[in-house]
Amino acid sequence: MSGKIFHAPFLALHPGFEITGSWERSKKLIQQDYPEVKSYPSLESVLEDEEVELVIVNTPIDSHFEYTKKVLLAGKHAVVEKAFTVSLAEAQELHALAQEKGLKLSVFQNRRWDSDFKTVKRIVDQGVLGELVEVTFSYEQHTPELSPKAHLETPTPGSGLLRDRGSHITDQALSLFGMPNAVFADLRIVRPGSIVNDYFELLLFYDQLRVRLKGGFVAREAVPAYVLQGLRGSFLKSRGDLQEDKLVAGEKPNTTDWCTEPEEKRGVLHTEVDGVVKRELVETEKGSYLDYFEGVYDSIVNNIAEPVTSADGVNTMTIIDAALRSDAEQRVIRL
Template identity: 85%
Template sequence: MSGKIFHAPFLDLHPGFEITGSWERSKKLIQQDYPNVKSYPSLESILEDEEVELVIVNTPIDSHFEYTKKVLLAGKHAVVEKAFTVTAAEAKELKALADAKGLKLSVFQNRRWDSDFKTVKKVVKEGLLGELVEVTFSYEQHSPELNAKAHLETPSPGSGLLRDRGSHITDQALYLFGIPDAVYADLRIVRPGSQVNDYFELLLFYDKLRVRLKGGFVAREAVPAYVLQGLKGSFLKSRGDLQEDKLVAGEKPNSDDWCTEPEEKQGVLHTEVDGRIVREKVPTEKGNYLDYFEGVYQSIAHNKTEPVTAADGVNTMKVLEAAILSNDEKRVVQL
């Protein structure tokens, strides 16, 4: 799904990229969508292909470190799906290797380019709420049945909702607020038959700010995905980005109206502006994952900073690792 839905359509659309092919282990499908590309029989065959400059690693999480290390050792740039790695030590090693070889290494944290989060970012950057006191980011749905994808439900070093969806909203929090001073976490297994964590709640401690990150599969009634409380006001925003649904439906990201949320999904701003209390809807920003790939292109072609750096990936892994330790030892973990 990752290659077909989240990567290939944007690489195909962007004039700076040419899709060379994909390693397909079982079903050989890529040539149905892109007839002129290769279906590689192995990772080694990709790394031996001198035409290949950039490799996207979008396999299950516990193979990210092994495969990305091979990519970098072969002298090729890399984009790695979230979560970056299993441990912070692995993330640091990959960053050091990329730095030593002068290669670009980026983590595919595409949710920074969701319409809902871009709107939250705008409200925060404009200081509309005053000094922030409490923030909640949640990624919840109602889906208590086990996932048909076995690797998501089988216990392994990389499995569990914390590393899957938790990596998205952790990255978003660190992007806006930086590294917290400490972390407290509660990880649970709540679905019948589940063997991996499928509920998480993290509390990130900053000097004057607390950020709560939540995820789970038992929220039948949707609540705002983003709740921000400041000394001057509040902002509430539902999760409303349409890109994944459009991509799954086979739509291509090649229109000016690619991701315009409906008006009923607009967030509510209740704050004070120039001494006047206002409560109003905030027009939603347009999301577009193509902007991520434009950043990758600029980083390789013009030596710009990657859109999500390896250092960003290291920091996210530090927080997730601290969360797991916090849950295991039932204590606040200092960073």
């Protein structure tokens, strides 16, 4: 699903990339959409192909470290799906290896290029809320039934909602506010029949700011996914990016009108500017995962930083590692 929906359409659209093929471990499907490419029989066959310069690792989380390490040792650049790795130690080892080899290693945190989060970032960058005091990012929906994807519901080192969706909003928070001073976490199992964590709440402690990150499957009535409270004002924004829905429906991305949120999803800004209090709906930014791939291309061709660096991945895994310890020990973990 990841390759078909989130990666191949943008690689095919971007003029700087040529899809060479895919290692398909079970179903052989890529040639139905891209008949000119290869279906590799093994990872080794991918790594032995001298044409291949960049490998995207989009397997289940608990195999990310093994496969990405092989990719880097073969001298090829890598993009790794979220969560980066199972553990902080694995993330640090891959980061160090990429640095040693002079290779580009990026984590696919595509949600930085969602329309809703891009709008939140614009509001933060503009400083119209004054000093931020409290921020909540949530990734919640109403799907109490267990997922048919076995790897999501089986207790493995890489399973659980914290690593799955939690890695997205953790990365978003760190990209805006940097690393916190401390972390407190509450992880739970709430769905009937579930045996992996399917609810999380993290509290990130900064000097004056508190950032709350929440995720779960039992929110029948959605609350704003982004709530920012500053000394001068508030900003509330629902989750409204349409890219995944369009891609799942089979639509192909383009470079002109991809992708605009409906107007009813606009965020509410209520703040004071130059002594005047105003409350208004604000225009939403356009989301585009193509911008992530443009950043990967630019990093390889022009030897600049990746759009999401392996150091960013290490930071996210630092928070997840601290959250797991915090929940287990029921205490605040200082970083």
